[in-house]
Amino acid sequence: MQTVRVRIVAAELEAKRIADVLERLYEDEGNPVSIYESTDDGREWTAEILLFEVEPDEAIADVRSRIGSDAFSAPVEADILPELNWVEKSLEGLKPVTAGRFTVHGGHDRDKVPGGGIGIEIEAALAFGTGHHGTTAGCLEEIDRLFSMREYDRVLDLGTGTGVLAIAAALRSRQPVLATDIDPVATKTAAANARMNGAGHLVHTFSANGMNDRRFGEEGPFDLLIANILARPLMQMSRDIAAHMQPVSTLILSGLRIEDGPRILFAYGCHGFHLSKRGEKEGWLTLTLVRGRPQA
Numbered sequence: 347m348q349t350v351r352v353r354i355v356a357a358e359l360e361a362k363r364i365a366d367v368l369e370r371l372y373e374d375e376g377n378p379v380s381i382y383e384s385t386d387d388g389r390e391w392t393a394e395i396l397l398f399e400v401e402p403d404e405a406i407a408d409v410r411s412r413i414g415s416d417a418f419s420a421p422v423e424a425d426i427l428p429e430l431n432w433v434e435k436s437l438e439g440l441k442p443v444t445a446g447r448f449t450v451h452g453g454h455d456r457d458k459v460p461g462g463g464i465g466i467e468i469e470a471a472l473a474f475g476t477g478h479h480g481t482t483a484g485c486l487e488e489i490d491r492l493f494s495m496r497e498y499d500r501v502l503d504l505g506t507g508t509g510v511l512a513i514a515a516a517l518r519s520r521q522p523v524l525a526t527d528i529d530p531v532a533t534k535t536a537a538a539n540a541r542m543n544g545a546g547h548l549v550h551t552f553s554a555n556g557m558n559d560r561r562f563g564e565e566g567p568f569d570l571l572i573a574n575i576l577a578r579p580l581m582q583m584s585r586d587i588a589a590h591m592q593p594v595s596t597l598i599l600s601g602l603r604i605e606d607g608p609r610i611l612f613a614y615g616c617h618g619f620h621l622s623k624r625g626e627k628e629g630w631l632t633l634t635l636v637r638g639r640p641q642a
């Protein structure tokens with residue numbers, strides 16, 4: 347998930363006016379806007395907004411076109427923020443995490459998987475998903491719960507990162523799972539992790555932006571989709587996701603802040619999905635939605 351910071355440096359009043367305008371223009375999307383003094387003498391102030399999943403030049407063009415390029419003379423700059431939140435360098439030193447009957451662990455903790463549990467060994471490298479994040483753990487619990495009630499025959503893990511959720515579903519069900527990610531490094535990592543966990547033959551991967559690839563048409567429609575991405579892309583993708591789901595199907599959606607719940611429910615409600623289960627972990631929300639006859 348690329349985050350681009352767009353900055354406009356100006357005198358105090360001008361910068362504050364620009365920050366106010368940005369706040370209003372991006373209100374619906376909720377992009378964070380900040381304003382701060384950027385020189386000690388107070389002569390320069392910076393109005394700043396974060397945009398997601400865009401390139402810096404697109405971000406500048408978007409801000410300029412929304413504000414109106416002749417509304418101010420200050421230069422607009424953009425840079426890419428380091429993706430710290432999405433990157434776990436290594437599991438070294440991190441404790442194993444247990445969620446449902448899954449225990450996610452690094453190579454050094456193979457012996458920590460409780461008897462009867464399902465161990466998932468992850469070498470996180472450059473992808474997100476070690477189980478230490480509340481969203482991943484929330485999804486793992488739901489995967490365990492859903493598979494304990496019934497089988498699913500076409501499962502998609504959208505935004506797979508390290509592949510942790512796809513591997514969990516594959517090990518739990520012993521059935522094929524499709525795992526995709528916008529980031530080719532993630533899909534490669536996921537495939538390697540699946541092999542390491544003896545699920546290489548079950549987890550099939552490819553890179554794609556959202557559901558935007560003809561291969562989803564060939565592999566779907568799906569009856570279970572797991573997507574631990576952020577609220578905004580999940581809102582944007584709701585129509586595409588719904589279009590690739592079977593009439594009777596289940597979604598596990600995570601990466602959501604508590605306050606994102608209502609708009610996600612509304613967006614997916616428009617496509618016939620309703621809330622089946624809601625879980626909170628460390629301020630993050632995981633929603634299970636179903637369409638068709640109640641099943642989860």
Ligand code: SAH
Nearest residue numbers: 474475482505506507527528529555556574
């Ligand atoms: N499923 C893992 C990783 C979640 S991190 C877990 O639960 O721990 C979110 C992942 O979604 C990242 O790997 C990111 O690259 C991917 N992603 C973000 N936007 C996406 C999009 N539009 N299409 C597909 N994948 C996306």
